[in-house]
Amino acid sequence: MHNDIVNTIHESSLLFSNYEAGSGIKKALEMGRDDILFELKASKLKGRGGAGFPTSTKWMLVAAATGADKFIICNADEGEPGTFKDRVLLMNAPFLILDGMVVGGYTVGAAHGYIYLRGEYVYMRQFLEDCLNEMREKNLLGNNICGKEGFNFDISIVMGAGAYVCGEETALIESLEGQRGEPRNRPPYPVNTGLCGAPTTVNNVETLAAVPHIILMGGEKYAERGTSASSGSKLFSISGDCEKPGVYELNWGITINELLAKVGAYNTKAVQVGGASGICIPKSKFDRKLAYEDVATGGSIMIFNESRKMLHVLKNFMEFFVEESCGQCTPCRIGNQKLLEGVEMIEKNQYTFAHINNLKELGETMKVASKCGLGQSSPNPFLSILEDFKEEIFHAKSDGVYK
């Protein structure tokens, strides 16, 4: 479809294994809705978009909500720096995701699904439209799907237009409604008041891709992978200073050290887990586990070796947030600017510790006072990098290695 893009999958245990398109839908339609929810619950699948909310609970809430219309939305806005696993899934395993949406539509009682595809991925659009048409021809979409009387479901693709915050589920819904992509107050949650006021489930691409496998193999079998609190496998997008960047499907619970060995990373100084809004893990903590109960992540892993300057990394992240803040609430709009200014002061050696400490407090305030996840998590790299790399940033001599 696109000859400049190489989708490198280094390890795959489940998601990219053989899957016959449509088989998940057929099996699901033989089951009752309650049985599907039961299997999902047994699988302990949690959202792969970052927040980690149990998928069975989300679907159950929408299934139980009353309303003439209900919607299922596939969140393909993948904008977190360092994440590209959804791109690889969409390009290499589209039917897994689409089948997951159909199963979701059946389970929650939705008649329509949307794929919100980030504007940068517009090159995939025709390919995905072709996939949808293929499904329509096979009656995997449309009316009375696979002969199931009364189950009508179709999917359309809507493009984003270059706004990171639209990955936040309520901003995404605003965008679909033709509004500025400004996050809403929550509650009410989309499961009650979502797209055009109707009960709506928003799910990450990877979450939906796991569903057909869970239906086919059973929830308990799926939950055998990973740890007790983080079941199943997870796609990690590995980038930065390593020999083998790309997508890895690994079981939850792997330590950062083990991961670094796999991807051929040497002289590693720091690993940023969870993208720009995640946290930076220094070498001394590389024995921590990637799992919801330890270091949670939507899958972005960025590796920095000894030659990188952490202040430069931090500045890049803060510039990102200043640009991408929707500007709706003050802690995030002004706070990120102040944190960036602080980084620039350190860069120019024009800071006082009193001021830096004030900024750290500001960061803590932003975490609680911001309206959405963007402003709540944007101080993370500021706080973690200034704390864990303070020697490099504040103590090194100007003619030292960390110039």
Added chain:
Amino acid sequence: MLVLEKNNLTEEIELFASQYDFHRTALMPLLEYIQEKYHHIPDFAQQEVARVLDIHPVEVYGVISFYSFLNDQPKGRNIVRLCRTIICDMAGKCQIEQAIERELGLKFGETSKDQKITLEFTNCLGMCDQGPAMIVNDRVYTKLDPEKACAILKEIK
């Protein structure tokens, strides 16, 4: 815009919106359609979109100003977006930026006088395992080096 062009545009907008029963959910796809065809969303189009969807023109403008891929001022026929996020930065984004600026005699953030090309930075394109990366219009280019990047931009019309 000529009267004839205006009439055409109005017709296009009406036809497009009718597929959505003139519901507001038509707004984003409609704006993207106009943007793609005219490379920006002119005042006249904004007013027509507002009229057809029965909303205030300011609402239309508010939406355009929010999204970085939508713009009300003309940009180049070709838009180059180079990823500035950390992984591409580490992979050599600065060298590419400088090479392109030298080759085209144009700075990032600017549009060439002949309206042929606009240079912009963008955030992570989801190509971090094969950076440095850029998008030219809808097409992604990966594993850039200064020479390759300049050759790509020489090709575009």
